[in-house]
Amino acid sequence: MSTGVEENLKVKGARAAGAPSGASAIDLLHGSILYLNGITVSFDGFRALDNLSLLIERGELRCIIGPNGAGKSTMMDVVTGKTRPDSGQAFFDRDIDLLTMSEPEIAIAGIGRKFQKPTVFEELSVFVNLELAMKASRSVWVTLRARMSGEQRDRIESVLETVGLTECRTLRAGAISHGQKQWLEIGMLLMQEPQLLLVDEPVAGMTHQETERTAELLTSLAGDRSVVVVEHDMEFVRSIARRVTVLHEGQVLAEGDMDSVQNDPKVIKVYLGE
């Protein structure tokens, strides 16, 4: 199905003339799914992001940590089109210029974001929540009336399996646990087949067991797609992290594996000073 927004994306040539040019820029972008360069966001003169540059590789699972107010959520707001930066560049999938696109255009282009609070339809079943999240669905009522194809059913089944909710499929979403709701919401994002998944504090309020299960889930999701996780729970970050980026005052303070980051004097100072 071709929608107005998809057409618009094509016509606009979001793979745009503004893409980073020159051999060195292209080398740098090779394989990257997200490229932020010199992003600055000011709120009344206060710089929530201050010349921030960040590169996420295709298939990577990246953890972003940093004290409260470091700019983590603002970074996600820029990537998803919720906040426009004052300056800088943001490219998705090498040459899709995010700064020229609206929030829905960015979602359709393949960036999914999970907010802290689950936003599932509590009165509807787990299965129907996933059904409604399917890419083809344009309105709740059209979707509920339309007959689902076998293929669509299979996709829902497969996502139920991935997020571990097969047994809960007929339960009301309001009746499942907090952790299960978070997984359902991740499942709803997966129905849209994003290439890049942004997840803000997924394990807040989860039990130990749910936290472990979430670590497994996010790890399994990377590879086929890229996953960026913002999280405060250090034990959790350690359990999933390959590459960790520490944000502080709107900039990258340190980047590397968990051990190098945790032993970095700059990082230690920031966390002890909190």
Ligand SMILES: Nc1ncnc2c1ncn2[C@@H]1O[C@H](COP(=O)(O)OP(=O)(O)O)[C@@H](O)[C@H]1O
């Ligand atoms: N809409 C806004 N208006 C004013 N200040 C904001 C707004 N959004 C975020 N900020 C400020 O920007 C800074 C970064 O916030 P945020 O990105 O939410 O940090 P984090 O997610 O790392 O805790 C904070 O000081 C916050 O108060």
Ligand SMILES: [Mg+2]
């Ligand atoms: Mg935040």
